[in-house]
Amino acid sequence: MIPGQFDYHRPASVSQAIGLLAEFGENARIVAGGHSLIPMMKLRMATPDHLVDIQDIPELKGVREDAGALVIGALVTQTELIASELLAEKCPILRETALQIADPQVRNAGTIGGNVANGDPGNDMPAVMQALAATYDIAGPNGARQVAARDFYEAAFLTALKDGEILTSIRIAAPAAGHGYAYQKQKRKIGDYATAAAAVILEMSVGTCSSASLALTNVGDTPLYAAAASQALVGTALDETAIGNAVAAAKDITDPAADSRGPKDFRTYVAGVMVKRAIETARSRATA
Amino acid sequence: MGKTHVKLTVNGREVEGLAEPRTLLIHFLRDELELTGPHIGCDTSHCGACTVDLNGKSIKSCTIFAVQASGAEITTIEGISGADGTLHALQDAFKEHHGLQCGFCTPGMITRAYRLLQDNPNPSEEEIRFGISGNLCRCTGYQNIVKAIQTAARELSAPKEAAE
Ligand SMILES: Cc1cc2nc3c(=O)[nH]c(=O)nc-3n(C[C@H](O)[C@H](O)[C@H](O)COP(=O)(O)OP(=O)(O)OC[C@H]3O[C@@H](n4cnc5c(N)ncnc54)[C@H](O)[C@@H]3O)c2cc1C
Ligand code: FES
Numbered sequence: 435m436i437p438g439q440f441d442y443h444r445p446a447s448v449s450q451a452i453g454l455l456a457e458f459g460e461n462a463r464i465v466a467g468g469h470s471l472i473p474m475m476k477l478r479m480a481t482p483d484h485l486v487d488i489q490d491i492p493e494l495k496g497v498r499e500d501a502g503a504l505v506i507g508a509l510v511t512q513t514e515l516i517a518s519e520l521l522a523e524k525c526p527i528l529r530e531t532a533l534q535i536a537d538p539q540v541r542n543a544g545t546i547g548g549n550v551a552n553g554d555p556g557n558d559m560p561a562v563m564q565a566l567a568a569t570y571d572i573a574g575p576n577g578a579r580q581v582a583a584r585d586f587y588e589a590a591f592l593t594a595l596k597d598g599e600i601l602t603s604i605r606i607a608a609p610a611a612g613h614g615y616a617y618q619k620q621k622r623k624i625g626d627y628a629t630a631a632a633a634v635i636l637e638m639s640v641g642t643c644s645s646a647s648l649a650l651t652n653v654g655d656t657p658l659y660a661a662a663a664s665q666a667l668v669g670t671a672l673d674e675t676a677i678g679n680a681v682a683a684a685k686d687i688t689d690p691a692a693d694s695r696g697p698k699d700f701r702t703y704v705a706g707v708m709v710k711r712a713i714e715t716a717r718s719r720a721t722a
Numbered sequence: 723m724g725k726t727h728v729k730l731t732v733n734g735r736e737v738e739g740l741a742e743p744r745t746l747l748i749h750f751l752r753d754e755l756e757l758t759g760p761h762i763g764c765d766t767s768h769c770g771a772c773t774v775d776l777n778g779k780s781i782k783s784c785t786i787f788a789v790q791a792s793g794a795e796i797t798t799i800e801g802i803s804g805a806d807g808t809l810h811a812l813q814d815a816f817k818e819h820h821g822l823q824c825g826f827c828t829p830g831m832i833t834r835a836y837r838l839l840q841d842n843p844n845p846s847e848e849e850i851r852f853g854i855s856g857n858l859c860r861c862t863g864y865q866n867i868v869k870a871i872q873t874a875a876r877e878l879s880a881p882k883e884a885a886e
């Protein structure tokens with residue numbers, strides 16, 4: 435399978451990239467790791483006339499801390515994310531999630547920016563970003579702006595990104611030390627997207643859950659921030675009843691597609707199982 | 723939509739050529755450079771038969787355009803044996819342990835295992851299985867591939883015998 439023809443550009447800075455995107459308008463597409471876009475181009479589900487390859491832009495690389503926030507450059511690959519000691523210490527759910535994405539070769543190419551900007555409900559990082567209340571830094575012809583991960587996803591492959599904009603980095607307020615976390619993903623095999631998956635970040639304070647944040651992958655048109663399910667946990671000891679309430683509230687907001695991963699009911703059922711396991715795992719990891 | 727200039731270092735040799743931007747690296751390697759070791763198994767980024775080493779990382783060459791790789795250093799299965807044709811320890815071990823049957827997955831499998839052992843010279847069985855999880859084999863059932871990689875790991879990390 436050979437994609438359609440296009441012209442190739444490799445800008446060296448964000449401003450050059452924005453210039454190219456402005457020049458070619460809706461016929462241009464950014465390529466980062468290419469591991470979602472190239473398969474879509476092979477299938478002619480994407481037919482850009484211009485590809486703007488951002489791999490040489492230094493501003494988009496690396497992981498750093500900035501005024502207490504973790505800032506992850508859009509070009510950080512899943513492999514780099516797994517290797518980052520800073521992230522392993524401050525925000526280990528990212529490593530746990532990245533390890534469940536595809537295989538070593540795909541993780542070497544795929545970037546975090548591409549994963550969250552792509553808008554495929556099967557991508558794993560968007561729900562994690564919603565659970566972490568991350569914000570996305572966006573640069574465009576009219577300057578820079580920020581959009582919360584919880585407000586970013588509008589429909590499948592439709593996000594708050596406008597033509598000509600680049601997602602430059604992801605900003606996460608590091609969860610409190612001792613927080614509990616888990617990303618639980620059911621997939622049929624390595625290299626498959628989730629049948630259903632759940633991300634949980636929570637804090638415990640003398641046996642009581644003092645904050646909780648839950649989001650779901652691939653059981654709707656977009657990643658789903660599960661506000662009611664999160665709320666059902668706060669103020670409880672994360673006992674069986676509380677977990678049952680959260681599972682029910684999470685299942686309530688799912689609307690998965692019936693596909694080769696199973697019929698709707700099955701995928702909703704699996705989402706419930708993932709939520710339960712994620713809460714239990716997060717609880718066991720929380721200290722205090 | 724003209725052709726673009728592509729410059730690579732492949733198996734230690736600098737090569738240049740013209741390619742349409744849409745030319746995938748696997749096609750550039752196989753059709754332009756006549757390096758037919760890397761195979762096309764699935765063309766959908768799943769099987770790993772097209773695996774090559776790019777700037778010290780394993781990648782699937784069916785899912786990157788040759789122009790994106792321009793400037794990179796690439797190693798294919800052809801660059802893994804010695805210049806005089808001596809087999810690499812991995813190639814030897816695959817042969818000894820029946821790590822291949824039809825051989826279609828083998829170039830990708832060995833190229834991937836080569837990088838795995840550079841990154842982790844003493845992997846556990848589990849680490850080997852996780853490390854080659856992007857490479858599918860329809861014949862062997864993996865058991866002998868894992869054995870071969872374990873043998874090569876031991877071979878490569880054994881202190882070289884002191885030359886008299
Ligand atoms: C076999 C296989 C299995 C996979 N399994 C999973 C999985 O289980 N879970 C998962 O989450 N992913 C999976 N993926 C997808 C993989 O993680 C992709 O790498 C990722 O979704 C996209 O990142 P990329 O850098 O490759 O983006 P690209 O493919 O380069 O781009 C994807 C889209 O995002 C846009 N884009 C990229 N970067 C930016 C940016 N900085 N700003 C604005 N727009 C941008 C592009 O224009 C394009 O529309 C799989 C891929 C393969 C090939
Ligand atoms: S041919 Fe590239 S992964 Fe199968």
Ligand code: FES
Binds near residue numbers: 825
């Ligand atoms: S030996 Fe036949 S596919 Fe692996």
